[in-house]
Amino acid sequence: MSSDTCAYDYYGEVMSTPLYLLLEKYPLSADYLANHRLNNIDKSKPLLSALTEADIDALEEFGLDAESLVLHFCKFLEAFTRSHTCDFGTIHSVTIIGGIDKSGAAENVSLTLHPGEIVSIVGPTGSGKSRLLEDIECMAQKDTPTMRQILINGVVPDDERRFETGGKLVAQLSQTMNFVMDLTVREFLEMHAKSRMVSNVEAVVERSFICANSLAGEKFTPDTKVTQLSGGQSRALMIADTALMSASPIILIDEIENAGIDRKEAIKLLSGNEKIILMSTHDPLLALRADKRIVIKNGGISKILVTSDEERESLEEIEKVDRVLLNLRNSLRRGDVITKDSVCGIKED
Amino acid sequence: MKLITVAGPPSSGKTSVILKTIAALGLPKRSVGVVKFDSLTSFDNVRYSENDVPVQTGFAGKICPDHFFVTNIEGAMKWGRKKNLSMLITESAGLCNRCSPYIRGILSVCVIDNLSGVNTPRKIGPMLKYADIVVVTKGDIVSQAEREVFAFNIKEVNSNAKVIFVNGITGQGTFALAKYFSEVPEVDTLKDRTLRFTMPAAICSYCTGETRIGDYYQLGMLKKMEYGD
Structure with missing residues (x-):
């Protein structure tokens, strides 16, 4: 495995650098120490020397001795410094090549989506909307029941890209989502920013907060608990957070019609951040605001409509x-x- | 026969994930079987039977559930071969978070759910840390940010793991999981293979640090399962 050899890139540094300097350079190291109950070891020394003085029983419980913990820590640094820089690369387009519907009839469609584009998906419940999303999410290669094929930037994604991205291609927003953490809005945004390893946490948090408030019908403060937000405020925070902080180049919005938020602004915000937006909706205000709409019937794409001028004009009505x-x-x-x-x-x- | 071990806290969605993955595998009916290791009671056998999946359930009772697992895993293999299974999946509920029923060289899957709080991955221990694949369920009801932070916290504990989000109701995400299941190599015997992590101290040979599999190594308080046909 390449990650094993790469871990040695950090070995020399970890062996020779006092812990407090490593903690400054790689702030996530603090989490690593905490996860192994090593928060209290002597930080003026390099890890290995500090460990030899530490409580070895605790290490044993984690199935590690001092030497293997040093190696394990090197691997941890490797995983968080390199893999995150190549999150997903740049996506210029996603192409859906039609397969078959539930009765085996060919879909005969090919649709290419670009960042900033908004596409709505319409069709009765159970018609196959989720299946379409799943095909995109797993970058189907004629190997799912629908036989659809997904191209990224016009080409077939390699297996590594297809299976190693850990569900990062598609971010989802839906009416049924809730916050389960007991944090304030500010803490929530900070925690997300930290996990995204953004360089300027404060600025990103501030921007997301202002944005969320501009979408919400009723304003809230950064010290409000996320669990105390109203439905509309929650949705506004989720949308602003997804638009400004999520790594995913594609966003799926599932039925957010009566959320008590400025829907027009929300859609504008999301598409303005170079995301491809797929909206599963029956709300004419949202559906007609999309550039195109995919009509799903019997498990297949029955047609793709381009929003006409007449439809756009009727939007005003x-x-x-x-x-x-x-x-x-x-x-x-x-x-x-x-x-x-x-x-x-x-x-x- | 291929062997896969699945572990996870109670009610994290193990059975749903396994059933949806079996469906996604597309193998002939009754060629994938499940042995469920539980402590006191289990109702999952009903769900497996309803889906026409051959199933055996073993209750650890007073024995530590993961000790029970390792003393019965060879019997599970024997049962699987007798049933002509092409794939055997074991499902065990990780109850104390101290152990992990994972064997070196055997695909090890941990199932945890998003609702349990973003810091849960940091608390689970060997069951998460030594898994090859971490399946995250119930992602459809929490925010995108919480999903992302949750995955990040898993990576902090187990940077080598593949993290796969699965919706246990719709089966979304099982496609990738089924791919990993189908790529597992065939195993004939588990004898002399070792566990990935030692068991806690108690009263049987595994309690004292034994990791080798085989009757010869099993001393002290043991409980053998009865395998039906």
Whole structure:
């Protein structure tokens, strides 16, 4: 394995450098020490000398002796300094080459998507929308039930790219997602930034926070617990975070219609960050804002529609209808009595 | 016959992942079997049977579950061969997080779920640390950021592991897992192979640090499973 030989690149440095200097250069080393219950070892010495003084029983519990821990630590440094720099490379295009539907009929389509492009996916529940996403996620090579083929930058991705990227190709956002961590908004963003190893954590966190607040209907502070955010605020934070911090070049949005966020701005933010956006939706406001829409029927792509000028023009009318509903919701919230006039949209805010 | 060991905390989704992966493998019916190692009770055999997957369940009872695993794994192989399986998957619930039922040279899979908190990977120990593949389930109900941080924390503990996100309900992600399962080499016997990590101190020969497999090495408090047909 190449990772074993690469680990030796760090061996000399780890053997000769006092721990406190290594911790400065590779901040993640602190996590490594904590994970092995070694937070309290003498940091003025290099790892091996510090370990010989440490409690060896603790090391044994982890199945390591001092020498093997040094090697293991070198591998850890290797994994986090190199593999992360080549996260996914640059994606210029993703091509879906049609396969077959559930009854075996050919799809006869080929669709190439570029960063910044928005494509909606429509079709009844169970028609095969998730299957299409999964084909993209695993970069199918005519080896899934749909026989579809996915090209990255116009070529067949090699096996390493296909299987070693750990699900990083597609980021997902859906109505059913929740925060399960008990952290404040700021801590949450900082933790994500740290795992992405961004150089300027504070600036990225600040930008994501401002962005999330601009999408949310009701504002929140960075000290709010993520678990206390409303549905709309949660969705806004997830969207801003995904747009600005996720490594994935493709984002799938699954049914976020009534999320209480500025949907138009959210879509603009995501596509503006050079992501390919796939939206599974039945909300005309979202579906018609996409450049194209894939219609799924019986497990296959039955057609691909390009959003027409007429559809784009009707978007304005749909927005009016939407505004009526929004005003009605706001009226109810204020405790107003709904009249026929307010339903007809005459009494706009 | 190919052998794969799957371990993970209770209710992390091991059975769902295994069932969806068996479906994704596309092998002939009843050619992939499962031996479930559990401690007191298990209802998974019903789910396997419903899906026409040959299954055996063994209860460790008062024996440490992973000691129980290693004393019965050869019997599991024998049962698998008798049933003409082309692949045998063992499923064990990691209960104390101290052990890992992993054997050198045998594909070892750890299943953990995203709901258990982002720091869980740092707490699990050998079951995660010595796995070749870490399958993360229930990712569909947490935020993208939590998924990414979770995967990052796994990598911090086990930088060599492949991390695969699997949706146990839809089967999304099992394609890659099935690929790794199908690439596993055939094994005839496990005799003289060793565990990847020692067991905790207690009362049988494995409690005292034995890692070799074979009747000859098994002393003290042992429990052998009865394998049906």
